[in-house]
Each structure stands twice: as structure tokens, then as C-alpha cells.
Amino acid sequence: MTPTYQVTLVNLAADARSAAVAWDKIERPGVSDEEMRRLLENFCAIDAVENAAADPEIRVQVRRESYLIRSGQGKLVLYDVLNRDLPGRSLAVAEVMAELDGSAIAARTVPPMVPAEAGLADEEPAVSPPAARLNPRRVIALAVAACVLGGAHFWWRIPSGAEETPAALQRMDAAEAARVRATLAGVYMTGTQPGEHGIVLTDTEEVRLFELRAVDAPLVIHAAGEWGHVGPALNLATDQPGGLIRIPDPETLIYCGETYKRIR
Numbered sequence: 001m002t003p004t005y006q007v008t009l010v011n012l013a014a015d016a017r018s019a020a021v022a023w024d025k026i027e028r029p030g031v032s033d034e035e036m037r038r039l040l041e042n043f044c045a046i047d048a049v050e051n052a053a054a055d056p057e058i059r060v061q062v063r064r065e066s067y068l069i070r071s072g073q074g075k076l077v078l079y080d081v082l083n084r085d086l087p088g089r090s091l092a093v094a095e096v097m098a099e100l101d102g103s104a105i106a107a108r109t110v111p112p113m114v115p116a117e118a119g120l121a122d123e124e125p126a127v128s129p130p131a132a133r134l135n136p137r138r139v140i141a142l143a144v145a146a147c148v149l150g151g152a153h154f155w156w157r158i159p160s161g162a163e164e165t166p167a168a169l170q171r172m173d174a175a176e177a178a179r180v181r182a183t184l185a186g187v188y189m190t191g192t193q194p195g196e197h198g199i200v201l202t203d204t205e206e207v208r209l210f211e212l213r214a215v216d217a218p219l220v221i222h223a224a225g226e227w228g229h230v231g232p233a234l235n236l237a238t239d240q241p242g243g244l245i246r247i248p249d250p251e252t253l254i255y256c257g258e259t260y261k262r263i264r
Contacts, residue, residue, distance in 0.1 A: 003062050003101060005031040007039065011056040016042040019054035021202065033101060036060075040093045043071045049263065052210040052218035053187045053200045062100055069096065072213050073194070169228040169237045169244070177227040180234070181205075188253045188260035199245065199253055199260050201225075207238055207245075 009026040011019050016039045031039070043058060051071060058069040059081075066081035070088070076096050077088040091099070098104035172180065181203045189198040193212065200208035207225040210218045225236045225245070236245040246254040253260040 002033045004033075005036050005100065006061040007031045007036070008059040009039075009056075010059065011054040012043070012058065015039070016056075016058065017046070019046055019050050019056040021054045021200070021208075023054075033097070036100065037093065037097055040069070040076060040096055043069070044074050044076060044093060046071060048073060048212055048218070049187065049189065049192060049198070052198055052212060052220065053208070053264075055208060055210075055218075055220045060100060063102070067100065072218055168230050169226070169235060170230070171226060171228040178203075180227050184247065184250060186262050187264045188262050190258050190260055192263075197258060197260070199255065201236070201253075207236070209238075209240065 007028040009016060009028065011021055011023055012026065013019070013023070014026050014028070039058065043056075046056070056071075060067045060069065068079040068081050070077045070079075072090075075090050076093060077090050078096050078099060079088040080086055095104070098107075181201070184201050185203045187198060187200050190196045196212050198208075198210045198212070200210070202208075205224055205226065207223045209221045209223055212218055221240065223238045223240050225238050227234075227236055229235060230244065230246075234247040236247065237243070238245060242256040244255075248254065251262045
């Protein structure tokens with residue numbers, strides 16, 4: 001029997017064709033197998049920059065299992081919510097559907113050996129099974145997780161080339177900060193290829209720092225920001241090791257020695 005899925009779309013349109021950070025969660029109970037596949041296909045096709053800026057996800061409950069799905073560069077990254085110690089796995093749509101409908105689990109289950117004839121006088125002695133081997137997909141997933149963590153660590157250790165620290169920030173009052181946030185809210189990037197970095201400024205105090213990945217979902221770090229000045233220059237102090245984001249003009253950010261240009 002084909003299962004139905006309880007789906008929650010986060011920062012996504014109802015058909016998962018587009019993403020935006022301002023959108024509310026959409027609950028879709030009783031999604032059919034065909035509808036689920038269509039949602040995943042649409043999710044894969046979202047523009048990489050739009051995906052990184054909105055940080056969307058699909059949450060799925062089926063049977064007694066819960067999954068979280070992200071997308072990146074035409075692939076899906078599947079996380080088992082009930083086993084948070086396991087890294088996400090980068091899979092194609094068909095592979096994710098096999099995990100959701102249970103067919104992948106069934107295929108991984110080896111049935112016990114049954115003798116062809118009962119009552120044999122001389123049975124072959126039992127042979128101990130070979131030592132368990134790591135699932136190749138699990139090894140790859142662990143390697144990907146290690147690379148993601150290593151990449152983030154390397155990114156934030158890039159020297160900024162400046163000695164300014166958040167302690168030097170002259171903080172704005174609430175009304176002025178709100179006006180600045182509204183004016184500068186947008187997506188800024190160093191480029192649009194895998195490995196490039198981006199910053200999303202919102203009209204709240206939240207800041208998103210992300211890195212586009214070649215295969216996996218974008219690496220996204222959520223940070224808090226506080227607006228102010230260092231001397232006459234407008235700056236945004238973050239709670240990340242990179243420290244201050246400098247704003248030389250409304251279309252440009254400078255962070256960790258990299259220049260980001262507004263793209264939307």
C-alpha cells in the first residue's frame with residue numbers, strides 16, 4: 001500500500017517552485033506519492049541563490065518516521081529527524097522517494113537463508129557472516145559533513161584585513177537602525193558559482209551568511225547583527241568570528257576581506 005505523507009513547507013510556495021524567507025509555513029496533510037514526487041522535483045529546480053537566501057526546507061512525516069529535506073544544485077539532502085547524529089545524505093529525487101515510501105529500507109533488509117528441503121540429515125555447518133562493512137553511501141555522507149564543517153571553519157578564519165572590532169561600534173538608536181535595515185535588506189554575493197559566499201540582510205536583526213555548494217544544499221549560518229558606525233562609516237556588527245560587515249555604499253558589503261554586491 002502506497003503511503004500518504006504529512007508535509008510542511010518552510011519558506012516555500014505551496015508547489016515548492018519558489019522560496020522566500022517572508023513566507024509562512026504551509027501544512028499539506030495527506031500528500032499522495034505522485035504529489036510528493038512532484039514537490040521534490042520542483043524543490044530541486046529552485047534557483048541556487050534564491051534557495052540560499054531563503055534557506056527553505058520540506059519536512060515530511062510518514063509512518064513513524066520524520067525527515068527534513070533541503071535542496072542544492074539539482075540534488076536533495078535528506079536528514080532523518082529521529083536520528084540527529086546521522087549526517088544528511090545527498091540523493092536524487094527517486095532515491096529520496098525510495099526512502100520515504102519504505103522501498104529502500106526493504107531492499108536493504110536481507111531475508112534469512114531458508115533450506116531448500118526440510119529434514120536434511122546432514123546440514124552444512126553454519127558459517128559466520130563476514131564482518132559488517134560500512135555502507136558506501138554512509139561513508140560519503142560522513143565525508144561530506146566533515147567537508148562542510150571544515151569549509152565553515154576555513155571561511156570564518158579568512159583575515160579581514162582590518163583591526164576594527166564590534167567594541168568600536170557606535171550603536172544606532174532603534175528608529176535609525178530600523179530605517180537602515182529596511183533600506184539595505186537584500187541579498188549580496190561575491191559571485192554565483194559554487195564556493196562563492198553570500199549575505200542576506202533582513203529587515204529584522206537576523207543576518208544569513210551562506211556558501212553555495214557544488215552538489216549539496218548551501219551552507220547557511222544564522223547570525224545576529226547590530227547596526228552602528230565606526231567613525232563615519234556604516235557597519236553591521238555580527239556575533240560571528242568575522243566581526244564587522246562594512247557598508248561603503250548601499251550596493252556593497254565588505255566582510256572577511258571579500259566584497260559582496262547586491263543582486264536583489
